Amino acid sequence: MGSSQEEVTLLGVIGSSFVCRVKIALHLKGVEYKYVEENLGIKSEQLLKYNPVHKKVPVFVHGDKPLAESLVIVEYIDETWNNNPILPSDPYQRALARFWSKFIDDKIVGVSWKSVFTVDEKEREKNVAETYEGLQFLENEIKEKKFFGGEELGLVDITAVYVAYWIPLVQEIAGLELLTTEKFPNLYRWTQEFVNHPIVKESLPPRDPVFAFFKGRYEGLLASK
Template identity: 45%
Template sequence: MAKKEESVKLLGFWISPFSRRVEMALKLKGVPYEYLEEDLPKKSTLLLELNPIHKKVPVLVHNDKILSESHVILEYIDQTWSNNPILPQDPYEKAMARFWAKFVDEQILPVGFMSLVKAEKGIDAAIEEIQGLITFLEKEITGKDFFGGKRIGFLDMVAGSMIPFCLARAWECMRIDMIPEETFPELNRWINKLSEVEIVRECIPPKAKHIERMNKIIERVKSS
């Protein structure tokens, strides 16, 4: 088990859900860390040195170990600091948590943002496609407090950093109620419970500042 006096640094960006989920994990584990804010889309010399392959945040530096990619970092944190487990112990449940986390980042994110902003097939078709994907998560969370069970875990951090505090604010900018409570009651219940967790609240970007930035990103994507 790692000692608290060991050096832990996190390179992140305040608006990045990938950075925010790593901070959630560190806070849940009670790991002291130094946060280094990147000024993206500019890339610091340090970021390029530590992550020359992807050139993006988050990057975790634990003593002399350098890790990138949020899913990899979350698993490393969970295995290095054994208190407050993030991933399930059961092999099948662990595999499914990884599966749904990839589903969020690789399917819901690109469709939920880029496809919606571009809306090449029309806005209604884009909304229908996104809601179809979100329905899978609605079924997955039904009957549970959190995806991780009675407490937040790996999938809660991945989906929680992405959907209610990133994509939902982009949808708000576009005046779209993507996850209405009458259609997604279980997901909305989960979002409300997630918002009550202290370590989650500490990692949520300020809403007004976040929406202002999302508006600029949306306009830039539309004009590209």
């Protein structure tokens, strides 16, 4: 396992939930890493070299081997460092965790984002309805469990950091009610449990600058109407 000793670098931006996923995985495993804040307006040579396909963050570099895409990176971290497993050992449970993680990316992240950052009223209403539908599936999946995988943080929780931290932030900016304790009591309870977990707490970006950044974007969008 000599390779796990090699230097680890993470290229990211502070407001990205995808970057945050990788940070949680690294903190959970106790991996030391160097963090490099990128400016996506002026993409660095390092970013273009390591992620020529998507030119996006996060980019994870282990030794001199780069990886892109947050869920791919989280699985790689889980397989490289054996302590505090992120994916279940049972193949069926592992497949389910991947299913729900993909569900969050396909059915919640994009549409909930558009329900805030879309000017067109009709389009927004459609996205809000789709977000409710996606969150309802998660509500039914979490039930009374502490975390999606049971007692310990796992892949689905890490993927859903967007639901726990970013949705409450952007819904406040837009004056929307996407995720509330009335509509989704179990999921809401999970968000509180999750964001207060010590590993997650140290991985989340500070709220004020992230809030200010997205508020600026939202106001810019309204001004362009």
